[in-house]
Amino acid sequence: MAQDIDRLLDGLKSAPAEVTGLDGLEGAVFERIAVRRRSAGSGFGVQVGAALAALAIGVAVGEARMARAPAGPGASEMALLSEDGALAPSVRLGGGA
Secondary structure (H helix, E strand, O other): OOOOHHHHHHHHHHOOHHHHOOOOHHHHHHHHHHHHHHHHOOOHHHHHHHHHHHHHHHHHHHHHHHHHOOOOOOOOOOHHHOHHHHHOHHHHOOOOO
């Protein structure tokens, strides 16, 4: 829908001042924004629901993994700082004690 910009500008120039005036434009814009906000409702409930669902899924997965986790040496994330620290890759490669 290409239109000649010069023709459109000439039409705007020849229009009456009350048509081309910007009086009330700001108020009309803010009114349209307010109407859209009222009609859209609050998305806060959906956001809270999604966060709670993600938290519940995370807790369930964590509990399931902990129930099946091996209890042997190296099963802890703190193995580097425990008595098994000599078996850590950084120590085995010469980077530690």
